Amino acid sequence: MDASRYFDAMHNAMSTQHAGAQLLLTVRLQDTCGNDAYLEVKQLPGEQSALVCYSTMGRRCLNFQLFRKGWQLCHNADGQLTGRFPSSADSLLSQTDFRAYCREDRLDAARTQRLIEELGQRAGTNYIGAIPQNARTGAQITVESHLGCGARWSYWNQDASPCLPLAAILYWLADFLAGNERRALQSDPQAAALAAQWLAKDTAVFFCPSPALTVSSATGHSVPAARCTRSAPVPAARSKSWQSVLAAMAAV
Numbered sequence: 001m002d003a004s005r006y007f008d009a010m011h012n013a014m015s016t017q018h019a020g021a022q023l024l025l026t027v028r029l030q031d032t033c034g035n036d037a038y039l040e041v042k043q044l045p046g047e048q049s050a051l052v053c054y055s056t057m058g059r060r061c062l063n064f065q066l067f068r069k070g071w072q073l074c075h076n077a078d079g080q081l082t083g084r085f086p087s088s089a090d091s092l093l094s095q096t097d098f099r100a101y102c103r104e105d106r107l108d109a110a111r112t113q114r115l116i117e118e119l120g121q122r123a124g125t126n127y128i129g130a131i132p133q134n135a136r137t138g139a140q141i142t143v144e145s146h147l148g149c150g151a152r153w154s155y156w157n158q159d160a161s162p163c164l165p166l167a168a169i170l171y172w173l174a175d176f177l178a179g180n181e182r183r184a185l186q187s188d189p190q191a192a193a194l195a196a197q198w199l200a201k202d203t204a205v206f207f208c209p210s211p212a213l214t215v216s217s218a219t220g221h222s223v224p225a226a227r228c229t230r231s232a233p234v235p236a237a238r239s240k241s242w243q244s245v246l247a248a249m250a251a252v
Contacts, residue, residue, distance in 0.1 A: 011026070011040070014053040018042065018044060023041075024116065024145070025119065025145055032139065037181035040053045041053075048113070054177060107172070114169075115169050120147050123149050127162045139156075165194065169195075170185045171195040
């Protein structure tokens with residue numbers, strides 16, 4: 001199975017889930033060793049966060065699984081040849097449920113909003129970088145935005161990123177991947193710094209402590225804010241559940 005067919009199969013499998021979701025971004029990573037990866041970001045109506053759907057098996061490992069499946073079709077449990085190996089991969093692909101090789105997770109609302117803003121500002125971009133021939137290391141990264149009139153970037157991961165904000169977004173999304181695929185998308189230190197800066201800025205509202213003082217508009221004097229009273233915690237030794245645990249530990 002070539003890279004094009006691999007990406008199409010993963011896209012079709014992810015499209016069957018979450019009907020009505022808006023596709024925001026697709027990422028194709030084609031590695032020289034066949035460690036390909038496919039990722040989609042989509043958003044359901046009325047939600048501020050986004051869904052991240054990604055492949056859990058690269059093209060090389062998936063080709064091995066298809067070969068193993070074809071071998072089982074023409075051999076019995078004892079390993080004896082009972083038929084012919086499929087002459088075409090189409091029959092194996094039609095019998096394979098690619099949803100088993102897809103997984104999904106959540107991108108929080110702050111990073112989703114940042115992704116939408118940055119991609120919206122770069123709608124209409126069409127960048128195609130130089131792809132080296134016969135390269136032994138590296139990967140080709142193809143990113144497509146589906147916001148507005150759309151945008152597309154295609155470049156080699158060992159070259160400078162054509163768009164630093166895009167590289168920072170990919171740095172976030174790479175957290176959902178593993179191995180060479182993750183390292184290929186997180187190799188730019190400038191993108192890592194920008195992603196960390198965004199994260200600290202966009203999520204600061206969730207970690208700001210409430211002010212200790214409130215200003216009265218009538219007098220202009222500072223008035224201590226009302227303090228929340230909390231009941232004293234129950235000592236752990238007095239809890240029945242902890243007593244049972246301590247008793248079991250003592251018995252051991």
